[in-house]
Amino acid sequence: MDQDRVHRDTLYAEVWSTPMVSLASKYGVSAVFLSRVCARLNVPCPPRGYWARKKSGQKPNIPPLPRSRTGDTTEWRKGDQLPRSQEGVSADAALKDRSDSRVMLMGSLDSFTDGRVAGHGYLKPKKRNLPDLVVTEPTLRRAAMILQKIANRFRDYQHRVSVACVQVGYARKALGEEEGRLIRSVFETSNWAPARPTLVFIGELAIGLTIYEQTADKEVVYIDGKYLPVSEARKLKPGLWSGTRAARYRVITDRAPTKRLCLRAYSPYALVDWTQTWTEQNASLSKQIDEIIHSLISSATSLGPKLAEAHREADLERKRWEEERRVARLKNQRSLVIKTRKDALHELLRRR
Secondary structure, three states: OOOOEEEHHHHHHHHOOOOHHHHHHHHOOOHHHHHHHHHHOOOOOOOOOHHHHHHOOOOOOOOOOOOOOOOOOOEEEOOOOOOOOOOOOOHHHHHHOOOOOEEOOOEEOHHHHOEEEOOOOEEEEOOOOOOOEEOEHHHHHHHHHHHHHHHHHHHHOOOEEEOOOOOOOOOOOOOOOOOOOOOOOOOOOOOOOOOOOOEEEEOOEEEEEEEEEEEEEEEEEEEOOEEEEHHHHHHHOHHHHOOHHHHHOOOEEEEEEEEEEEEEEEOOOOOOOOEEEEOOOOOOHHHHHHHHHHHHHHHHHHHHHHHHHHHHHHHHHHHHHHHHHHHHHHHHHHHHHHHHHHHHHHHHHHHO
């Protein structure tokens, strides 16, 4: 068995047959961490005193494994992010203490800062099984808080947000030409992207979510290996902006982060192309959360029929293709039969 990954069905059978401490050593983690894995996979664990009662000959009741719903995580792999805080903790409470950057949805924000930084300050974490946040470090905490608030509001409506969703059939849509897009060149390939999408499941329908930091044209100058806005460069090195040395630092106009966030909602289905974006042009995303929630719930009702129609058309196209292939095979078989008969007749006539 691959001890770096486990399915919830297997884990359920193991936690009720082997004490947590012994089982944890099998996967190379602590018992506390394994209990968090169980919570993530919605696997019930033995209560306190269970093993003592079982050892004494009693037969304690074992709760059934809850059925997994669409979008639920069903497998754990080493390296996957796990939430540390309890289910009901809000983002405001989780982020209130700057020394504790843990969030229910995403574990630790340190995973975002533990990596490289792109040319204009966008974070490039080493890990890729993270929430879909494409931001700079100054806006990371606020972006995480907004995502947490969105998840909390969706939970109020009995919908759920899944980070780094492992379910098949969903794909993260690459950032393109959305409003406030951070791309600076068609040749730019340095932007970080998560390996798996962040999804909200509204009933059985999924909608992808991305929070990214907006950019705008700014005058920048290249100093000490990085681009800085002219206003910051003048404060950092005021002496370099006078005399002959000023000519060394050529001012250019480029796309630079603005600390304004955008939320992009998109269809994670290959058959349906749909995107909607909210910016902070007139109000912060935090003040638009109710509007965002209601809009996405409304959009889900219209996307459902579109997806069903797309599947129907794809099925018809597949059947047409299969019929064309079948006809082509029959024609080829008939051609082979005719050719074989002609060859046989030709050979017979040649021998006479």
